[in-house]
Amino acid sequence: MLSPAVMENPSQLIPFNAIDPAGGRRTPFFGLDAEALAARMVEAGEPAWRGRQLAEALYRQRLGSLDEITTLPKPLRQRLAAEGWEVGRPRIAQVFQSVDGTERYLVQGQGHGQDAQTVETVWMPEGDNGETGDGSDLDVPEMPRAPSFRLFSGERVGDQKNQQESVREELAQDDRKGKTWDRATICVSSQVGCAVNCRFCLTAKLGLQRNLSAGEIAGQVVAVFDRHGVVVGRDRVNLVFMGMGEPFLNYSSFMAAVRLLVEEVGLSPRRMTVSTSGIVPGIERFAQEPAELRPKLAISLNAPNDAIRDEIMPINRKWPIDAVVNAVRQIQLRPRERITFEYVLLGGVTDLPEHAQEIVRLIRRTGLPAKVNLIAWNPGPGIDYATPQPEVVEAFRSTLAGEGIPTYLRKPRGRDIFAACGQLKRTVEG
Ligand code: SAH
Numbered sequence: 001m002l003s004p005a006v007m008e009n010p011s012q013l014i015p016f017n018a019i020d021p022a023g024g025r026r027t028p029f030f031g032l033d034a035e036a037l038a039a040r041m042v043e044a045g046e047p048a049w050r051g052r053q054l055a056e057a058l059y060r061q062r063l064g065s066l067d068e069i070t071t072l073p074k075p076l077r078q079r080l081a082a083e084g085w086e087v088g089r090p091r092i093a094q095v096f097q098s099v100d101g102t103e104r105y106l107v108q109g110q111g112h113g114q115d116a117q118t119v120e121t122v123w124m125p126e127g128d129n130g131e132t133g134d135g136s137d138l139d140v141p142e143m144p145r146a147p148s149f150r151l152f153s154g155e156r157v158g159d160q161k162n163q164q165e166s167v168r169e170e171l172a173q174d175d176r177k178g179k180t181w182d183r184a185t186i187c188v189s190s191q192v193g194c195a196v197n198c199r200f201c202l203t204a205k206l207g208l209q210r211n212l213s214a215g216e217i218a219g220q221v222v223a224v225f226d227r228h229g230v231v232v233g234r235d236r237v238n239l240v241f242m243g244m245g246e247p248f249l250n251y252s253s254f255m256a257a258v259r260l261l262v263e264e265v266g267l268s269p270r271r272m273t274v275s276t277s278g279i280v281p282g283i284e285r286f287a288q289e290p291a292e293l294r295p296k297l298a299i300s301l302n303a304p305n306d307a308i309r310d311e312i313m314p315i316n317r318k319w320p321i322d323a324v325v326n327a328v329r330q331i332q333l334r335p336r337e338r339i340t341f342e343y344v345l346l347g348g349v350t351d352l353p354e355h356a357q358e359i360v361r362l363i364r365r366t367g368l369p370a371k372v373n374l375i376a377w378n379p380g381p382g383i384d385y386a387t388p389q390p391e392v393v394e395a396f397r398s399t400l401a402g403e404g405i406p407t408y409l410r411k412p413r414g415r416d417i418f419a420a421c422g423q424l425k426r427t428v429e430g
């Protein structure tokens, strides 16, 4: 039987002969779940368990080419390649390194021609405080940390194979030295551009270029894991779906990617946070997801009331604050889980003392276990807002915290490489 993901998303139904008749292009395995891979293998006249081997190779071993998948017999690999299949994992095309250790990547997805635009993914060693605080991930099993990886440098990264070889060499040389990161957060994109049009956000300026596929969303994570030699089950890595795009306007692909990351890559959804601008039908769908698959939720609130939110986030006119909160109430939270409210402080617009008081009342009214992430606005060209002074930010934080609302200040990360929130806009083509 087809998985629900395949039924929902007919684009995953790919004929066995995978060469595109129009252009002789190859079709990626990466992005298909174990069930879909098994179906492909059966179509190829192979036993279904070959699909499991392929899934292991793609998502656990992170092998980047059919040649490397030696669990499959060579004649089968050759036949698959001749029929147009490839691993087709998204690859890091370009790297920007910040003085603070943050790295921004342009990731080449699976699209061709007009759809070949890169997306942005960010690696933040130590995190930016955006993902911490409710403790609901504390019971995620964690292995003691074994030795030892360091970031490897180089502005530009070549093809995937060279990159993997470089990483392996680095790792081989590196066993004695301490790993330079203790924990890390990866910020993942869900669309190229965004249709939502928040006034303060640079990504909005691109408009929506296209949705990413499940393979392109999960592939950002796997490519970055590979670059940093992340060992699943040992290293403490959080994922935030807060890069380019609105995940809940690409819901099926976003959740299919989460399923791959949980079921195939082996990550916990309690280490993942998805942020939405408040797409009510998406939140309602999300509330139906089983606890073992559902990431944590962040709502980009950004304003203390509907009047201001209407102005800075026009989507509020369609789904005002109460509608968003009512949808969020449908989620059955796990023990200790909190809903995160993100709040971008726009100087003179959303950062006044009375706004902080209004936020306190608003959050109390919701009755939700909540925490607040404050983000001082990151400037971008052509956007006419002001970044508040640090003392204003601190006053805002202490008002909320003083009223008993756990409140965190998001450290600006990688500002020098345009990796900070709302700065994710392609500046160079990969
Ligand atoms: N589209 C989703 C997720 C991506 S945006 C959403 O809006 O929630 C991730 C976060 O960055 C959001 O909370 C958004 O409000 C914030 N953000 C956008 N532009 C920003 C900017 N210029 N400075 C600081 N934060 C910004």
Ligand code: SF4
Pocket: 194, 195, 196, 197, 198, 201, 202, 203, 204, 243, 244, 245, 246, 277, 300, 422
């Ligand atoms: Fe889109 Fe989020 Fe930016 Fe709004 S803040 S335009 S929803 S990416």
